[in-house]
Amino acid sequence: MPGGGCIVSVADGASTPVRPDPDPSDPAARRDLLALDARLRALSELDRDVFHVATAPGFTRWLEQIHSIGGCAQPVYLSGHTTRVDAATGEILSAYSTAGEPGERLAVRCGNRRARRCPTCSRLYQGDTFYLVRAGLSGGKGLPDSVAGHTRLFVTLTAPSFGRVHRATSDGRACRPQRRTAICPHGRTTNCQAIHDPDDALVGSPLCPACYDYTGQVLWHAHAGRLWNRFTDQTRRAVATAAGLPRSRLREHVIVSFAKVAEYQKRGAVHFHAVVRLDGPDGPASAPPAWASALLLEHCVRHAAAAVWVEAPPSAAYGDVVLRWGEQLDVRPIGAFPDGQALRDDAVAGYVAKYVTKSAELAGAVDYPITSAGEIAHLAVSGHVRALIGMCWRLGGLAELEHLRLRAWAHMLGYGGHCLTKSVAYSTTYGELRAARAGTARPSCPPAWRSSPMGPGGTWDAATRRVRRCSRVASPRTTPPIARSHGGKWARTGGRDDRKVGAQHVADLARHGLVHGWVGGARRVPRGADRVARLVGAEHGR
Structure with a gap:
């Protein structure tokens, strides 16, 4: 590690805590613990975060969650429970709760299509679009x-x-050549003899903003x-x-x-x-x-x-x-x-x-x-x-x-x-492509979550009634746009970035009135967990 020696060993997804429980009657154990604290203070902030996360209870499951979201840059953290009930008999078919997850929350992909927001989720969206369009051209996916x-x-x-704008040319010609120099009503010339590269800042801007x-x-x-x-x-x-x-x-x-x-x-x-x-x-x-x-x-x-x-x-x-x-x-x-x-x-x-x-x-x-x-x-x-x-x-x-x-x-x-x-008849849908992908979800994802509407493969049917209580747990740079239109006790973490996430899973819940509250921070989550999650996810998503 850049800030000091390796203080945590991880093998096969398991962590080995290095902080022992000191024996109050053993002076040597107390000295070792103080020496460990001194070494931790000498580490960088990121290394200390890694230590706290890797030695926390449930680290293995936390690492599985981060790997399961495939390197998502802005994961959405959900907290709550879902119960699948047979509408005719009242029998509970399945149940899932985030109470057993690290920090009592579950990480899911943000689902943002913009590459500037989340490169990993945007690549997934781009791949779905490719197959959706190609299926309408070559067949496949049900066609x-x-x-x-x-x-x-x-x-x-x-x-x-x-209006006339500056343009990039690939044949070496001038931007807006004219034999005679013309002047617009605002006193600007309407020609441009320069040769612009595609990355030129002038490309796309008007020759006369007042005429545009x-x-x-x-x-x-x-x-x-x-x-x-x-x-x-x-x-x-x-x-x-x-x-x-x-x-x-x-x-x-x-x-x-x-x-x-x-x-x-x-x-x-x-x-x-x-x-x-x-x-x-x-x-x-x-x-x-x-x-x-x-x-x-x-x-x-x-x-x-x-x-x-x-x-x-x-x-x-x-x-x-x-x-x-x-x-x-x-x-x-x-x-x-x-x-x-x-x-x-x-x-x-x-x-x-x-x-x-x-x-x-x-x-x-x-x-x-x-x-x-x-x-x-x-x-x-x-x-x-x-x-x-x-x-x-x-x-x-x-x-x-x-x-x-x-x-x-x-x-x-x-x-x-x-x-x-x-149009409806052109090809398959994004929902069908995502449902097919959810059918091959990793075994680490709980079966009850995969089959729930909270999960990526959830569907509604008349024979099953599902009862859910779900709230979205704050993660850095995330506050859903739906927070301002669906009521509930919402709190923002501050900053302009709070308005930028397109969290499809949470939006689906809100459309059905299932999201009822906001938790302003993670509960019992190790210090620096979100920062380490982004680091581990980025390495996994490469």
Whole structure:
């Protein structure tokens, strides 16, 4: 150890305490104990934490918990009990309590998809997304392999232009070359002769911030979900029209399925990457009709992208605004093997999964909610991003835009949609993938916990009634967002990081009204346990 010699031996998950119980009548034993305390004081803080944890009762079980969460950077600690009862007979089928766990708490993964928050859980989320998307392209996970022969397209829909911005070029050309130097109404030039690298801080920032339409971008983000819904509806209408069918009878011949992911550009605007697939009337198990070709689907997609629009709520602050897709539209066929123009299934799935672990930080924004207008001026962000966040805050104060919750989504630059959405028939679900993984849980996880809704594989059914009392135990940097909306006696550990965790397991409990309280700290947990847990978990997760 960096702070001194090794004072704890661990073999096969067992610890050997080195602090003996002194005999009060033995002067030599008392001298040895004092010498041990002197050596401990000479160690570093981390080494002392390791000593206290490794010599505490239940160290073996504690180490199993840390290994079971696979290196989670922000584990969620649960405290409580669950009982599984037969609803008909009242018989207790199983019971589990954290009373027998070290510190009377159980560590579970935070489940955060953001790589900045928890690299380990984000990799797991990324892997689930890869298999979810690939199953809809190649089969597997409950879908037949024949789905690979269906008509499929990879579509990229972009936001419109809100003003000229600096851009990175890969061919050595200037950023914004113009033969004649043009001046905007605010006295700034509208060209840029510099060559920017992709990591240049200027990339994505407007050439003239005063000319940039910040209001239009925020409103577009707030309505991007509605614009996507209208795009999918219009695509189905276009397919029905191209086939000479009424829209109400399209599902009798073909089903149009989608899966899309949102990605932030450097300018802070969201664009969507989507997989569009045509199935037969029975879904993925049936092939589409012969007339449902890739060329027909591409024509319908391009028509739908150009035809749909959304009107923002009228306001005296900005007037009437009509929101549409941008002019840049990329449509490419997906093939099982590369043929020059077609994309491979694995490449598409990997590309989509790449962006689910990222968010507005791609544009240089923050990944936690903004709570006050005064906080915006002190954010460590660029002036462009600060202007977008400030516009979200100002527009969020308008009564006609209150339903958009722009202030709540200011850290996302006004976009409040999920990173990935899909139609029901496209593929499997995250829940099914997690349930399959929970079936192979480690033996160290108690069976009653694995089968409980508190655990990762829990399900609800009519024949079983489960009675739970659960509270979330504080761990560093964790306070659930649900604490402010589901009541109970909640306490915060302080600091901005308390708002940053996405704890899916606890959120599921809260939705059913099962989380009833907050314990402000761990009970009977050795000093420094959380810090050592992060160290051990990081080594295990490599």
